[in-house]
Amino acid sequence: MGKLAEIIMNNSSSIMNNVDLREMEDKAALITGASGLLGVHFLACLKYASFAMTKPIKVIAVVNREPPRYVRELLDYEGTRIVQGDLADFDFCKSLPQADYIIHAASYGQPIRLMENPIQTLKLNSTATLALFEKLLPGGKFLFVSTSELYMGLTMPPFKETDIGTTNTNHPRSSYIEAKRCGEAVVNAYRAKGIDAKSGRLGLAYGPGTRSDDKRAISSFIQKAFNGELSLLDHGKAVRAYCYVSDAVEMMWNILLRGTESVYNVGGISRMSIAEIAQTIGRLMHVPVKFPSVTEVVKGAPDEVWLDMTKNRVEFGKTNYVPVEEGLKQTIAWYKALYEEEIS
Numbered sequence: 001m002g003k004l005a006e007i008i009m010n011n012s013s014s015i016m017n018n019v020d021l022r023e024m025e026d027k028a029a030l031i032t033g034a035s036g037l038l039g040v041h042f043l044a045c046l047k048y049a050s051f052a053m054t055k056p057i058k059v060i061a062v063v064n065r066e067p068p069r070y071v072r073e074l075l076d077y078e079g080t081r082i083v084q085g086d087l088a089d090f091d092f093c094k095s096l097p098q099a100d101y102i103i104h105a106a107s108y109g110q111p112i113r114l115m116e117n118p119i120q121t122l123k124l125n126s127t128a129t130l131a132l133f134e135k136l137l138p139g140g141k142f143l144f145v146s147t148s149e150l151y152m153g154l155t156m157p158p159f160k161e162t163d164i165g166t167t168n169t170n171h172p173r174s175s176y177i178e179a180k181r182c183g184e185a186v187v188n189a190y191r192a193k194g195i196d197a198k199s200g201r202l203g204l205a206y207g208p209g210t211r212s213d214d215k216r217a218i219s220s221f222i223q224k225a226f227n228g229e230l231s232l233l234d235h236g237k238a239v240r241a242y243c244y245v246s247d248a249v250e251m252m253w254n255i256l257l258r259g260t261e262s263v264y265n266v267g268g269i270s271r272m273s274i275a276e277i278a279q280t281i282g283r284l285m286h287v288p289v290k291f292p293s294v295t296e297v298v299k300g301a302p303d304e305v306w307l308d309m310t311k312n313r314v315e316f317g318k319t320n321y322v323p324v325e326e327g328l329k330q331t332i333a334w335y336k337a338l339y340e341e342e343i344s
Contacts (some may be wrong), residue, residue: 003337004070007208010026010046011330013169014322015246019253021045026055030099030135032087032128034061035071037209038145038202041249042076042103043101050077060097061342062087062106069213088123093131100137103128103256104183105145108176118175125179129186133195141196143256146186147180148267148305155293157306158241161201161263188262198259200252202268203307207245208334209326212342218242218328221278222335227286232291236275239304244327247318261315267307270324281328 001009029046033039050056059080065081075082085092085105097137106122106128129144134302136142151159151164152173167177184199186254191197208220214220217240224230243266251266272280275291282289314316 001073002070002341004068004334005194007311007330007334007337008040008074009047009206011246012041012048012249013186015041015045015253016048018250019045019257021049021057021125021253021257022053023257024057024101026057026139027100028058028060028098029101029103030060030096030132030194031103031105032062032132033145034082035063035067035106036105036133036245037207037245037292038207038252040071040104040209040250041245042105043071044252045249046123047074047077047131047202050079054333064098066105082276087128087186088120090127090131092129094134096132096135100134100136100140101142101256102132102136102140103145104132105163105250107145114187115172117269121175121315122179122307124184125176126186129183133186133197134261136195136240139341141182141251141256142187142198143192144183144197144199145252146184146199146201146263147176148201148265148307149177150181150184150201152177152302155303157212158308159265160308161261161265166170181315184263191262198261199263200246200255200266201307201309202243202304203305204240204242205245205248207241207331209245210334212259212335212338217274218277218281218331222285222332224341225281225287226335228287230282230285230287230289232275232278232289236273236278237292238274238301239271239306240274240277241268241271241306242277242324242327244330251312251316251318254312254318258316261311265307265309265311266309266312267305267322269309269321272324277324278341280325281332284328284332
């Protein structure tokens, strides 16, 4: 196993201490977005669990482009398969196999990418979600990965699952916000038919598993720091509660397998400004952090992302979270290994 796959497996070991996948033995699990930040950790967990089972979980990993080697290494055991195609293509969705468990994690999670691809973004979360429900076997379970951006426009965090955002359909990120809202509506429509389906509103996940071209803030800061200087587009006053990927995936497994309600927040608990995140990365990587004299406008970005995590604490006992500095160290180590592999 290569270093990158090993990092993902090690990162997922803590998840497996807090989730129980035994009910999935000899069942089929379909994961969309399987080569993404969340997807690779779902795959690693399934591999861990399958090694302890008499009959492994049948894994269908759905990817949009040729997966890197570390993804294939997470699927190098009996009963796994990779299916490559575009989920925005309804015919491709119809061609997918049926499964007992479906996690729909495919989407444009990077603000730049989703704003560059509004039609694809709409389809991935609406028509693709509808099509995937047709692939769920009787008695199966479905998890739709939604977003904390549904709270966009609100000003009194932490945001609860009962809160409703205030953005209009002409918002710069409306294709993403409204598509995720539609996906949740699809989930609720199927719940009304007796299907065990839930939505997890994810807020700002980070960690090992991103690609070298990832444009989200933390990834971008680390990439810049490897080039010797970390520069910001603005003064970094916006506040975020980032969620380390192992915490996010742990919560999502528990929502899928044990959740009783339709919507759950999935987020971190440590609030930091973008400037503080950048300065922490600069300190860890021993590079200067530079703030601009003239700031660029980041279209549609919220002033604060902070989710109320009460429901996860009460229902699943989630109280321990990876500290931000430790999570950043692991993410920096991932990018170092990623760059070394690309050079070799």
